[in-house]
Amino acid sequence: MERWDYTGAKDRDVAPGQRPMCTRRETGLVGALVSLPWWILVRGYLRLAHRLHVCGREHLPLDPRFIIVANHASHLDALSLAAALPLRWNGHVFPVAAGDTFFEKPSAAWFAALCLNALPLWRRRASGHALTDLRDRVEAGHSVLILFPEGTRSRDGRMAGFKPGIGRLVAGTTIPVVPAYLEGAHRAFPPRARCPRPTPIRITFGPPRFFADQRDTRDGWRAVSAELETAVRALS
Amino acid sequence: MSLDALTMNRLFGYESAFDHPVTRWIVSVAAALLVIAFLLIFALGKWGRLSAETYRELVARTVTWAWLVPLLFLPILAGAAWTMVGVLMLSILCYREYAFATGLFRHHVTSLVVVIGILALSFASVDHWYGFFVALPALGVVVLCAVSTVVDQPEGYIQRTALGLFAFLLFGFCLGHLSYLANDRDYRPILLLLLVTVEMNDIFAYLSGKLIGRRKLAPRTSPGKTVGGALGAMVMTTGLVVMLGQWVFSGTALGKMPALLGLGLVISLSGQFGDLMLSSIKRDLGIKDIGNTLPGHGGLLDRFDSLLLAAPAYFHYVGYFRGFGLDQPVRIFTG
Numbered sequence: 001m002e003r004w005d006y007t008g009a010k011d012r013d014v015a016p017g018q019r020p021m022c023t024r025r026e027t028g029l030v031g032a033l034v035s036l037p038w039w040i041l042v043r044g045y046l047r048l049a050h051r052l053h054v055c056g057r058e059h060l061p062l063d064p065r066f067i068i069v070a071n072h073a074s075h076l077d078a079l080s081l082a083a084a085l086p087l088r089w090n091g092h093v094f095p096v097a098a099g100d101t102f103f104e105k106p107s108a109a110w111f112a113a114l115c116l117n118a119l120p121l122w123r124r125r126a127s128g129h130a131l132t133d134l135r136d137r138v139e140a141g142h143s144v145l146i147l148f149p150e151g152t153r154s155r156d157g158r159m160a161g162f163k164p165g166i167g168r169l170v171a172g173t174t175i176p177v178v179p180a181y182l183e184g185a186h187r188a189f190p191p192r193a194r195c196p197r198p199t200p201i202r203i204t205f206g207p208p209r210f211f212a213d214q215r216d217t218r219d220g221w222r223a224v225s226a227e228l229e230t231a232v233r234a235l236s
Numbered sequence: 237m238s239l240d241a242l243t244m245n246r247l248f249g250y251e252s253a254f255d256h257p258v259t260r261w262i263v264s265v266a267a268a269l270l271v272i273a274f275l276l277i278f279a280l281g282k283w284g285r286l287s288a289e290t291y292r293e294l295v296a297r298t299v300t301w302a303w304l305v306p307l308l309f310l311p312i313l314a315g316a317a318w319t320m321v322g323v324l325m326l327s328i329l330c331y332r333e334y335a336f337a338t339g340l341f342r343h344h345v346t347s348l349v350v351v352i353g354i355l356a357l358s359f360a361s362v363d364h365w366y367g368f369f370v371a372l373p374a375l376g377v378v379v380l381c382a383v384s385t386v387v388d389q390p391e392g393y394i395q396r397t398a399l400g401l402f403a404f405l406l407f408g409f410c411l412g413h414l415s416y417l418a419n420d421r422d423y424r425p426i427l428l429l430l431l432v433t434v435e436m437n438d439i440f441a442y443l444s445g446k447l448i449g450r451r452k453l454a455p456r457t458s459p460g461k462t463v464g465g466a467l468g469a470m471v472m473t474t475g476l477v478v479m480l481g482q483w484v485f486s487g488t489a490l491g492k493m494p495a496l497l498g499l500g501l502v503i504s505l506s507g508q509f510g511d512l513m514l515s516s517i518k519r520d521l522g523i524k525d526i527g528n529t530l531p532g533h534g535g536l537l538d539r540f541d542s543l544l545l546a547a548p549a550y551f552h553y554v555g556y557f558r559g560f561g562l563d564q565p566v567r568i569f570t571g
Contacts, residue, residue: 009336
């Protein structure tokens with residue numbers, strides 16, 4: 001008789017207070033019960049207030065095992081991209097958020113973890129270890145990461161250059177990377193505004209890129225981020 | 237609804253917390269033991285009898301006991317309603333540790349059914365509705381087997397359904413007996429008697445294992461346990477149960493000698509088997525501790541493993557002799 005497969009939670013050894021910050025975090029019953037209503041509300045809001053329009057859905061892989069990279073101009077970006085994916089993937093879609101903005105205060109960290117299902121990445125002290133955790137998580141399957149390789153929201157709406165970290169995540173792996181371009185998000189909710197304005201948002205997905213034969217070196221990482229930057233610009 | 241003064245007093249009557257002499261003794265002895273344990277550890281540490289590591293470990297353990305004991309005792313003293321809430325929390329937290337350790341937590345639908353089942357057991361207890369309480373294991377089988385098909389994923393069906401059922405029976409139904417027991421007028425001493433003797437049973441097994449233990453009891457399951465420890469615990473726990481039990485159960489058929497001896501053996505054996513059961517579960521999963529909730533102890537389950545099998549065994553043994561809550565109104569809300 002074959003043994004049953006008991007794979008315990010990957011964050012089981014993490015102290016309870018540290019769970020929101022853990023990049024190996026897995027969604028349990030509480031997370032599912034909190035995030036499902038949250039995402040249903042967010043989807044309804046984006047559809048009604050921002051008439052969220054999605055082009056190129058056919059480019060999305062059928063399995064939830066890929067990374068989305070996009071331009072970043074507002075707090076609505078990650079919400080819109082996650083809302084463009086099928087609701088049955090709820091709990092498997094992880095926006096990667098700046099640790100120093102979203103995960104410093106415990107209340108904010110719990111909100112980011114339970115509602116947004118966000119994973120933290122510390123911008124100045126992002127260790128190779130954190131990136132390896134993220135890479136392992138996508139490679140194992142059942143995880144879609146949403147990443148903004150510009151590193152911060154654009155203050156004037158124009159897209160900045162991509163940082164090489166994304167290359168470090170995918171160079172030499174079979175992980176598909178889907179480029180996406182967000183239009184109108186900056187007008188709807190610019191970084192300085194307090195509340196979003198009800199103006200339309202449009203998402204365009206491009207065909208996925210693969211970097212299996214890209215070398216896992218500094219030059220390889222730069223090549224990956226340059227190629228993805230071009231791909232996202234081409235969708236604008 | 238039949239919430240008369242008698243029921244309200246049982247559910248929320250903290251004024252009568254110390255009415256029974258055995259409740260007073262157990263609470264004061266537990267408080268005294270904690271103080272003595274702290275003094276002893278500090279003294280031994282001062283005299284340099286303990287290595288730094290042992291000292292830290294002992295302090296962590298005792299500090300955990302120092303907040304765990306009030307957390308266990310206060311709901312029991314405050315009233316039957318709070319006792320039931322406490323057992324509900326214990327059930328859910330134990331299930332959470334188990335689900336995270338076995339991987340069952342990834343099956344949200346199965347997990348949700350188990351949690352709803354645990355809530356239903358609590359309701360049956362509060363309502364004092366024995367028929368529903370004993371129907372729930374059967375209904376649990378029906379609902380879990382049915383709902384597990386909904387995700388249309390035949391691979392792993394037996395595993396997730398069986399893991400869910402096992403959890404519901406152990407952490408819901410077995411522990412739930414502690415909650416149902418609070419429908420008795422004298423639930424405070426009856427419940428404290430079980431908690432104290434089960435925990436002492438662990439300590440007795442450890443102590444007598446150190447003193448007279450030579451032959452291993454189950455070296456593959458739990459290398460630390462010895463035959464001497466198990467026998468020593470049986471003798472000492474039975475002694476303690478006879479001592480406390482004749483006061484708790486005086487005036488009933490259980491207050492006499494042969495019945496009390498049997499009660500001691502039931503508590504000691506079911507407690508030790510519960511311990512061995514959790515050791516087997518942990519070996520099977522390949523982990524050392526099932527959680528990290530209690531510093532110095534491991535998870536909640538590592539601490540309360542002996543209660544899992546002892547609770548229903550104790551409940552039905554005592555129930556055979558005297559019944560539970562026979563003078564209390566039944567089906568308070570649904571009746």
